[in-house]
Amino acid sequence: MKLKISHYTHYTYVEPVRYSVNEIRLTPQTDSRQFCYEHSIVVNPDVSLFSYEDFFTNKVHSFSVSEPHQELLIKAESIVHTDEKEHYQGRPLPLSTEKKILRSNTFQNYFAEYLIGTAYARITPELITYVNSIVDLDSSGGIFLLLKDISARIFWDFIYDPQATDVHTTVEETLQLKRGVCQDFAHLMIAMCRAKGIPARYVSGYHFIGDLQGGHADYEQASHAWVEAYIPNKGWVGYDPTNNGMVNWRYVKIGHGRDYRDIVPVKGVYTGLAAQTLMVEVDVKILED
Template sequence: MLLSISHATTYFYRQPVLFGPHRMFVRAIEGHDVQIRESGLRVTPSARIRWLHDIFGNSLAIAEFSQPAQTLEIHSSLMVEQFNTNPFDFVLDDLAVSLPFSYADFEAIDVALYNTVRHPADTDAVRRWIRPFLSAKGTARTLDFFTALNKSVPLFFNYARREEPGVQAPGETLNRRSGSCRDFALLFMEAARQLGVAARFVSGYLCRPADSAASVVAEDATHAWAELYLPGAGWKGFDPTSGTLAADLHVRTAVAREPTHANPISGSFSGRGDDYLRMDVKVDARAIPAAGG
């Protein structure tokens, strides 16, 4: 399946300002499941752009500016081919079939930073949320549990698009019963970590199907979801905003241990605090109809 993604972000300022370095995660993560066919990145005012792999292996573009401007425009384009058409095409190792489970010794040291609870103040609230999905003894079939928990979010929480940076703490999302895709991803991650399961944050896009005129939750925006490391399956994507497993319409641009490490675009400027006016984000992410379709 071919997917086309156009992502334009424009920052407006009251007067010309000088920009500090800007970090951009706008290139798809390639692998056996996703391959890039075309890509482009345009930045105005002109900037020196260099690429590197960050500590998580993501392709990171860094733009460095030499001239001030009153607007900053960043436009990326992608054409990718997606092969992950069946997200359930895996078999869990015997040790991971039921919760709770322990990782094998050779993996335990590597997942230790990913299955540690990061919001201890919200532990009780998260436990109350996941309790109905567990047996009286606190056990469950691993895939059944996470699939049901994932599906429950769009049923009992309200999605609220938010372009501003920052993520709600899991307890706040539970209290509000609403949040952005970033908030739901973090809540899901924290639930997994409380059960000792390694979880990480994913930034990317959710594309519209080619054969449907219906709207897609979180469409026309950057998107975020969670990945869990399940022995036998590897890192598997769970999208609590849509209630689905990440599959052929999801495109990853960054993975990280915490949301703050995977902001699609981040940077700074030199000027007065009130020089910044607003930000506009336009995303068009869609599947391309098959030839003759």
């Protein structure tokens, strides 16, 4: 499927700021599931962009604005072809083999950064109690099915509420509130996977839902977050606990990291005392081939 993504980020400052340094991760990846064949980024005020790959192989653009400015506008547009095939299909390894692999030192050392707790996804006693009370690897019958169980339980046990949390909410707070948004549910699932010894990483991107909203219905779109977990003999498999589903052609991946901090779409600092207002607009639509 061919999808067009438009992502506009607009900062407005009460008074002109003198200098800003910024870093953006808004470039869709090209991998076995998707192909980004058109991408552009425009910044106003007009500046030069410097690009590189970070530690997690995400495409990063950085820039600085040295002249006084009261507005900063970043326009990122992409056309991505997503694969409709389900890459996670196939015969799984026997459960005994999966458990042996998870417990091996070689496996744990290789995936160490995706097995430890982070600031957003700490593996606390409360988290361990919760995950152990709802899922079990032996009864699930395998890692793939266990992950589906975890995703489903988050979907049913937690309420989607954009007003309940903010960008700094941690897993501990989500467990207490029993509500949140895609970022919170992704962090929760990541912590639950890691508590079970399964490598998991945070994914940032977009989710096309246009045809689920009555065609041209009036609805607000936004960036989306989900989880990729590593399954022996299958590789990284995408799960979306917010929608209780597997990642398919509707999803466009920007990048991944240990948690949200590694893949913030737009971040920066500026010199000045002025307060700022942020407005973000996202549009994802299908293009005819």
